[in-house]
Amino acid sequence: MMDSKYKLTLGGALLGAFTTAAVPATAQTMDVSVTIPRLTVAEYHKPYVALWIEQAGKPARTINVWYDTGKKNNAGIKWLRDMRQWWRTVGRTTPTPPNGVTGATRAPGAAKISFTAGKGGMPALTAGSYTLVVEAAREGGGREVVKVPFTVSAAGTAKGSGKGSFELGAVSLTVRR
Amino acid sequence: MLNSRKSLLLLAASAALALSTAAQARQWLLPSETMFTGSGNEWLTVDAANSTDLYYYDHPGQPWDAVITAPDGSTVPVENRMVGKLRQVFDVPIAQGGTYKISITNDQMFGSYMLNGEKKMLPRGTTPATLAAAIPAGATEVQTAEANNRIETFVTAGEPTTSVFTSGGKGIEMIPVTHPNDLAVDEEATFQFLLDGKPAADLEVVAIPGGIRYRADLKQISAKTDAEGKVRFTWPEAGMYWVSVSIGGRRGEGAGGPPPATPPQPEAPERRASYSMTVEVQG
Numbered sequence: 536m537m538d539s540k541y542k543l544t545l546g547g548a549l550l551g552a553f554t555t556a557a558v559p560a561t562a563q564t565m566d567v568s569v570t571i572p573r574l575t576v577a578e579y580h581k582p583y584v585a586l587w588i589e590q591a592g593k594p595a596r597t598i599n600v601w602y603d604t605g606k607k608n609n610a611g612i613k614w615l616r617d618m619r620q621w622w623r624t625v626g627r628t629t630p631t632p633p634n635g636v637t638g639a640t641r642a643p644g645a646a647k648i649s650f651t652a653g654k655g656g657m658p659a660l661t662a663g664s665y666t667l668v669v670e671a672a673r674e675g676g677g678r679e680v681v682k683v684p685f686t687v688s689a690a691g692t693a694k695g696s697g698k699g700s701f702e703l704g705a706v707s708l709t710v711r712r
Numbered sequence: 713m714l715n716s717r718k719s720l721l722l723l724a725a726s727a728a729l730a731l732s733t734a735a736q737a738r739q740w741l742l743p744s745e746t747m748f749t750g751s752g753n754e755w756l757t758v759d760a761a762n763s764t765d766l767y768y769y770d771h772p773g774q775p776w777d778a779v780i781t782a783p784d785g786s787t788v789p790v791e792n793r794m795v796g797k798l799r800q801v802f803d804v805p806i807a808q809g810g811t812y813k814i815s816i817t818n819d820q821m822f823g824s825y826m827l828n829g830e831k832k833m834l835p836r837g838t839t840p841a842t843l844a845a846a847i848p849a850g851a852t853e854v855q856t857a858e859a860n861n862r863i864e865t866f867v868t869a870g871e872p873t874t875s876v877f878t879s880g881g882k883g884i885e886m887i888p889v890t891h892p893n894d895l896a897v898d899e900e901a902t903f904q905f906l907l908d909g910k911p912a913a914d915l916e917v918v919a920i921p922g923g924i925r926y927r928a929d930l931k932q933i934s935a936k937t938d939a940e941g942k943v944r945f946t947w948p949e950a951g952m953y954w955v956s957v958s959i960g961g962r963r964g965e966g967a968g969g970p971p972p973a974t975p976p977q978p979e980a981p982e983r984r985a986s987y988s989m990t991v992e993v994q995g
Contacts, residue, residue, distance in 0.1 A: 613754070616747050623747065623894065623994050628871050631749060 563652035563659055563691050563712050565598075569669055570704030573643035574676070581640035582673035582702055583614060585621035588658065589666045595625040598656045599648060600637045617672040620680050624668075645705075660687045660710060667695065671702040681706045737762045737771045739988050740954055741778070741814055741865040742922075746893050746992040750870030754806040758814055758865070761799040765924040766954050767990075769798035776816040776863075778802060781876045783810025810873035811893060816863040817883070821846075823856030823981045859961070859984040860884070866991070868893040881909030884957060884987035889942065895993045900946045904937075905957055907985060911941030917957040919945050921993075950995025958986035 571582060586599040600621075603611030612632050616622040626633070636656040650657035664686050672678040679702035685695030693710040742759040760778065762771045773796045780788040790802035806812065821838045824831055825847055838846045840858065847854055860883025866876070872891045879885050886892075889902035905912040918934045937943045937957075947953070961984040 613749050613751060616749050619747065619994050620896075623896065627747065627750075627868075631751075631870070 561712055563710065565650045565652075565657065565660070566647065566709045566711070567650065567667070568645050568647050568705065568707045570645045570706070571641060571643045571671070572699075572702070572704045576676070578675055580674040580676070581642060582671040582676070583618055583640065584669065584671045585618045585626070586667065586669050587621060587625055588660075589624070589668060590663065595668075596656050596658050597621070597625050597629065597633050597636050598650050600626075600633055601640045602632065602637065604637065604639045614672075614674070617678065618670045619672075619678065620668070621670045660691065660693070662687050662689045662691070665693075667706070667708055669697075669699075669703060669706050671699070673702055677701050679703050683708060685710070737764050738766060738920075738954060738956065739774075739816075739861065739863045739986075740767060740990055741816065741863055742767045742952065742990055743814065743865050743867050743992075746865075746867045748806050748867065748869035750806075750809045752807050754869065756804040756806050756812075756867055758802055758804065759799050760801070760816065760863070763798075766920055767922045767952065768925055771798065773797055773799050776800060776818065778814055778816050780804050781813040781815065783808050783812065783873050783875055785875060788812075806867070806869050809870040811866055811868045811876055811891070813876035814865050814867070816861075818859075818861040819883070820859045820861075821856050822859060823854070825851040825855070826853040827851050855980050857960075857981040857983045861985070862987045864987075864989040866892045866989070879906050879909050883908070883985045884912060884959070885909075886987060886989060892989065892991045895947060895991055897947050897950050897993060897995050900944055902942055902944050903955070905941045905943065905987065907941075907959065911939065912937055912957070912959075913939050913941055915941075915957050915959065917943045917945075917955060919947075919953045919955045921949060922952040922954065947993040950993050953991050953993055954988060955991060956986070956988040958984070960984035961986075 567586065569584065584601040585597065587595050587597045589595045602615055615626055615631060618626065633656070652659040664684065667683040667685065668680060670680045679699045681697045681699045681703050683695045683697040683706055685693040685708060687693045687710055691710065691712050694708070696705065696707040698705050739762045744757040748754045760774065760776055761769050762774055764770055775795055778790055780790060782788050788804060790804055793802040794800065804814070819840055821840055821843045822834055824833050827848060827850060834846055834856065843856065862883050862885065864886065872893050874891065877887050879887065885906045887904045887906060889904055895901050905915065905917065915937045916934055917937060918932050920930060920932045924930065933945060935943045935945060960982040
């Protein structure tokens with residue numbers, strides 16, 4: 536079983552190397568779109584957002600954290616725990632701020648991010664059931680968690696989508712090779 | 713027939729009401745935050761009160777002395793302690809990573825003795841340390857029992873640790889199976905209760921979410937400890953919960969356990985112990 540999988544992957548890599556396909560990438564990639572809703576409030580602060588992947592029986596993996604990276608002495612990390620589910624599930628048991636997965640907060644709109652397996656916090660996703668969890672916490676605003684369950688096929692691909700109501704809009708993902 | 717049944721029901725209802733109003737107010741500690749980033753320079757502030765509704769202030773403030781145990785086992789002095797009319801407030805610097813215990817314990821002796829043919833009660837506030845001095849020479853038929861009260865809450869900077877969960881072997885204590893700073897909606901949590909250092913079996917433990925004032929349903933959930941003193945709760949909603957268990961003293965809630973095998977002598981006071989903790993359930 537392991538062997539045949541390995542051969543398949545190897546075959547794909549060889550194929551990629553010898554053809555000039557429109558999508559030459561053979562590394563597994565997860566494209567995620569997270570929509571931050573535009574809110575008409577007197578004092579708006581861009582939300583802190585954490586994205587992580589859960590799989591039954593495995594430790595959760597943080598793949599992206601957006602926080603206020605511009606504060607003196609990196610003081611913005613103080614509020615990472617306001618993403619309370621992320622903090623409890625994975626944030627407090629990994630370095631603060633997490634290594635190699637952080638970025639600045641983002642303005643309202645659809646943020647599109649691609650994660651490559653083996654880079655940053657992104658694990659290689661073998662066939663099975665997963666959940667992408669997105670949590671947004673806004674200063675002076677609310678906090679919302681959107682869970683997007685998805686199933687990775689034997690070919691290593693998947694699709695999933697979810698939707699928030701207050702602090703998050705549409706969330707979608709595509710796992711491709 | 714109907715009438716007599718109705719009056720019986722009414723009687724039962726008023727008896728229940730009398731029981732509930734007679735119930736002791738709930739003692740609690742309420743932390744401003746249970747999860748700290750662990751930057752080393754954060755502050756916790758805590759309210760301590762004895763109230764009917766959770767978590768509001770409606771009874772006289774108490775001169776309790778809280779003991780703060782840091783993850784490394786040291787005792788951290790509280791700062792800015794203020795004992796108000798309806799509550800006590802204090803601050804705690806959170807300088808270490810790990811789990812802190814905030815604990816108030818109160819050990820008292822109560823009972824009576826006969827002196828010159830007259831029955832005298834032990835004065836309020838008698839402790840095990842002052843008991844000998846409280847009983848005059850010549851007293852006979854001395855009947856005493858101990859009351860141990862413990863009120864706790866826990867906060868964690870960074871990753872939860874378990875160093876503060878040790879048993880002192882007196883009163884009711886909580887030893888977590890599930891860490892009290894790792895509770896979440898729809899997840900089962902297990903706590904072990906000890907009475908004088910031994911598993912406290914067959915006691916009813918109650919859990920009540922805060923915010924009682926603005927809802928019709930108390931939302932109390934209860935469960936009995938098993939032979940190992942362990943009790944399991946699955947939290948229906950996020951928020952701060954008051955978890956309490958007690959023995960003796962005819963408490964309205966949290967009281968439980970079978971009657972003693974040999975009923976105490978009419979004059980003998982019943983040993984009492986109570987434990988209450990505030991825990992946060994994440995949503």
